[in-house]
Amino acid sequence: MVHHNITNPWRTLSSREVYRNAWLALREDRVIRPDGAEGIYSVVEMRPSIGVLALNSHDQVAMVSQWRYAHNKVSLEIPTGGSNVNEETLEAAKRELAEETGLIAKNWTFLGTIDNSNGATTDVAHMFCARDLSSGPFTQQADEQTELCWIGFEDAVRSVMTGEITESVSVAAILKTELLRKGFEVSWGAKLQD
Amino acid sequence: MVHHNITNPWRTLSSREVYRNAWLALREDRVIRPDGAEGIYSVVEMRPSIGVLALNSHDQVAMVSQWRYAHNKVSLEIPTGGSNVNEETLEAAKRELAEETGLIAKNWTFLGTIDNSNGATTDVAHMFCARDLSSGPFTQQADEQTELCWIGFEDAVRSVMTGEITESVSVAAILKTELLRKGFEVSWGAKLQD
Numbered sequence: 545m546v547h548h549n550i551t552n553p554w555r556t557l558s559s560r561e562v563y564r565n566a567w568l569a570l571r572e573d574r575v576i577r578p579d580g581a582e583g584i585y586s587v588v589e590m591r592p593s594i595g596v597l598a599l600n601s602h603d604q605v606a607m608v609s610q611w612r613y614a615h616n617k618v619s620l621e622i623p624t625g626g627s628n629v630n631e632e633t634l635e636a637a638k639r640e641l642a643e644e645t646g647l648i649a650k651n652w653t654f655l656g657t658i659d660n661s662n663g664a665t666t667d668v669a670h671m672f673c674a675r676d677l678s679s680g681p682f683t684q685q686a687d688e689q690t691e692l693c694w695i696g697f698e699d700a701v702r703s704v705m706t707g708e709i710t711e712s713v714s715v716a717a718i719l720k721t722e723l724l725r726k727g728f729e730v731s732w733g734a735k736l737q738d
Numbered sequence: 739m740v741h742h743n744i745t746n747p748w749r750t751l752s753s754r755e756v757y758r759n760a761w762l763a764l765r766e767d768r769v770i771r772p773d774g775a776e777g778i779y780s781v782v783e784m785r786p787s788i789g790v791l792a793l794n795s796h797d798q799v800a801m802v803s804q805w806r807y808a809h810n811k812v813s814l815e816i817p818t819g820g821s822n823v824n825e826e827t828l829e830a831a832k833r834e835l836a837e838e839t840g841l842i843a844k845n846w847t848f849l850g851t852i853d854n855s856n857g858a859t860t861d862v863a864h865m866f867c868a869r870d871l872s873s874g875p876f877t878q879q880a881d882e883q884t885e886l887c888w889i890g891f892e893d894a895v896r897s898v899m900t901g902e903i904t905e906s907v908s909v910a911a912i913l914k915t916e917l918l919r920k921g922f923e924v925s926w927g928a929k930l931q932d
Contacts, residue, residue, distance in 0.1 A: 658906040660854040712852040712906040719913035
């Protein structure tokens with residue numbers, strides 16, 4: 545719909561890895577910036593992440609409360625997480641849903657993708673709506689300490705609008721689902737309206 | 739609305755700064771994890787960022803196309819950017835809007851906050867709706883190369899829903915504004931419906 549003729553205006557002269565752990569890596573590139581000046585650009589490399597909006601037959605959403613170490617606060621979120629190396633995003637979504645809620649879902653709808661902190665990181669989050677839920681084997685990971693709760697979908701929308709839910713993937717997945725439920729039609733996804 | 743009794747289940751044993759540049763810092767903490775095991779947690783520290791949804795009198799949104807180095811692609815976004823040290827978020831919003839579009843706005847409405855990549859970064863983005871626009875002095879920064887375009891607000895919503903717009907702050911600001919315009923009332927913000 546919008547046409548742009550932008551080609552990559554940056555030139556990368558060299559690249560060095562500053563740091564790497566199991567979850568992320570930081571590299572610093574020497575670059576020629578769009579204005580022609582030399583400088584640096586540092587990129588935090590992360591594998592794709594996923595978010596799962598799981599809706600049960602009572603029109604409730606599975607939400608998890610957990611302490612977010614980086615923000616030093618509790619965050620109310622849909623189940624989210626990073627993918628493993630070579631893991632397909634839908635497989636990652638199924639694994640995270642099982643790890644954080646013990647649920648399995650028969651019905652999966654892709655809700656699209658968001659780019660987080662795109663000035664500094666490669667974090668891309670793929671979102672799914674999961675329905676036809678049932679209990680699977682509960683396999684919570686050792687480093688996750690989360691509390692599962694179910695809230696009505698309209699309450700979830702309200703919690704986004706009032707700022708109780710601030711995690712970006714949860715915000716995007718809940719509001720996109722709200723528009724789909726209100727009849728917004730998009731070509732790539734099933735209509736979620738009953 | 740949701741009550742949780744989660745206190746910080748992590749203990750920080752030590753912290754070291756691994757890297758710092760003008761835009762971000764990376765620190766690695768030695769921690770006791772929620773399950774009692776010792777491990778590391780690395781945090782990418784970033785100053786708060788802002789996003790501005792600028793609506794003109796023709797109900798069009800100011801969008802900028804720019805090459806995103808970290809993602810190696812063009813991204814269509816509302817004006818976004820990081821705040822400077824000790825800069826108030828509304829001041830940062832006014833500065834970024836001016837830098838990326840040359841516009842000044844008389845009417846500012848707070849749209850709330852999202853946390854980006856909250857497993858790994860401290861990136862918090864504050865969003866504003868800017869109206870009553872007029873031209874100010876154009877002061878594009880040397881390291882920004884952006885193309886400004888105006889698209890109808892309904893087209894912006896559609897571009898989010900079809901996946902043409904993926905930047906998280908733009909997605910959240912556009913969809914929140916859509917719900918506010920459709921009559922959703924929240925206590926902290928002015929109603930945007932006419």
